[in-house]
Amino acid sequence: MEPSSGPRVSVICPTFNRSRPILDTLASVTAQSVTDWEMLVVSDGSSDDTDDWVRHAARTDPRIRLLRTPRHGHPSGPRNLALAEARGAVIAYLDHDDQWRENHLEVVLSLIDRGAELVATGFELRDPEGAPTAASQPYEMCWHPEFQLLGVVFEPSRVAHRRGLAERAGGWRAGAGMEDWDLWLRMTDAGARFTTVADRTTVLLDDSGSRRHRISPRHQLRLAVFDEPRAAHTMLQLLRSGRDDAAHRAAQLADTDDWLARLAADGQFVKPLGWNGDPAADIARARECASQELWRDLVVVRQQNRFILAQPLRCATAEHAERVTSLVRRNQPRLFALLDTVAAECAEALAGAGSR
Template identity: 60%
Template sequence: MTTPHEPRVSVICPTFNRSRPITDTLDSVSAQSVTDWEMLVVSDGSTDDTDDWVRDRARTDPRIRLIRAERHGHPSGPRNRGLAEARGAYVAYLDHDDLWYPGHLRALLDAFAAGAGFVATGFEIADRHGRVTSVSRALDLCWHPEVQTLGPVFEPSRVAHRRGLAEAVGGWRAGSGAEDWDLWLRLADARTRFSTVLDRTVRLLADTGTRRHGITPRRRLPVAVFEDAARAHAALCELGEHRHEAAFRRACAADTRAWLRRMAASAEFVRPAGWSGDPEAELAEGTEGLGGTGADLLLVPERGRYLVALPLACVTAEHALRVQALVRRTRPAQFALIDEVVARHGGVPAQDAGEYGFGGGRP
């Protein structure tokens, strides 16, 4: 098999000490129905036999290329290295512990042919034993700039974009937080045309050892401010009590339906290609749906007072401020319940507390 002079798709796969299991990921690319691709496996200073396994596969499939990099300890560095070496018109990402099904690149290219600049496909989630534990539904593939602001949607292995777009907005950024959420948001801000595909073409690994489970949020979204630690703790405990669960579930459902209805009426709302269903009908009772902070409230001492806050996996303080500005507008019923409990314990909403309303954590 000869390597195409100009592959249509460059596949970037950062890896570190994956050893033999990386061959499953490589083989899932070699099995693609689309054949004019190159795969850039960027080894982030691996110290085991990962590089040897990649070289072995490259001998039988020259479209696979090993790039040895200095240790970054973060996938953004290897991905940027891959971008610098990519020759394809389109760039697709594949994490070293995920797999593609044979039609993945075909689904991406069909979306690009329809004018997309950024494409995300459907998925299956499997545990480390290969058992599928959940699958994407149409609602997971609905998109809007507000969804992108509030939640880390679209894992890298599901995503491709036209070459040059990532570099134009500053490339992949390192640091604490969800680096994919950060890059996709910057692409959305640059008015990139987002498109999604309903087909489940990717199998994602759900395991506590994956990076997504290991991110420690540095940012926070202040919800309430207290003068007294005991009162703040009492409010936090009450907010977690089972007796409020049904009310919060109803409030969440009402907020999400209203938010979805408003977004769906907007020209910026994206449905999966070829899907004409009703997004609101896809909502299950009590689900957050369409992103969300996905984190529990915590108690944070600050400047002699006490914050009840949500941790945020935003890379930048500016992004966290944008979340704070939007989240109360999209979740009024939920915050009305929170504010009621906070007031009962002598606290005030964060936006009413002067300097504590900044919401982003430290830059």
């Protein structure tokens, strides 16, 4: 660790109109077995009594500091403000409706002390009434740069990193997509690598009304491109009919097995420390229990004079969506060969109908 004249850890918590329930989040930090921390609670122009509750907590524990900013309407601005104010050698994030178990910082620092620069821990989900709804499994803590490109792997409350890492990647960015996915990807592109553990040290709110569930997809993973809208809608209906589901599912499973085998043999593949399980076998079992519906969310969108059959993506940028499309096509060759055949069938059927 780099020497630091400040606290060892800076905890960054953006908040907006959380009111008294924020005390539960703050209490989960004051209860940490590690005591060498500061907590920067950034009120994003709160218009209720949130600031008063934070001030009340700060009077009891001066390690808690309230920072107030004009309304951004997005957590990235408050997080960047806190990064500029942070004095700790390690930055840890905590959303205002999540909590930590008392060993969270202890586990995080144990990874940092082993040389990690970017770390993530496991989680438990609880509904607004506090009832458990789900929990992370060890295989879900496996990591690879391609996993990072393809999906939102770790929520902010589960992540910590060495000071300066976020700024070197360009900091937190506002936008319509998942800002954590965007930042972790930019960190990955800059050479950072996650170290993970299976320990469930975070308790995340599972609430369909939370901001994450309200984010609308602005980008797409392209499945097929047509000159005519009727051909795109014909393929959409054909896929939704289930005619080719068995063949598509078999191709997808075979492609995924090959992909996971390749990643597991790659030196960049990360397993959670202390876990010796088989991620491919666990993922296969999870797939067996998952929904079998393949094409539920497809949409047809117009881009210039072309019509795209696509799956919506909640990533932050069009460039990211292009990278996802390219990687998925490379990793799913059997499936996309079948989809290309269906697309050609639909285009030919439309052309044949037009010639009659």
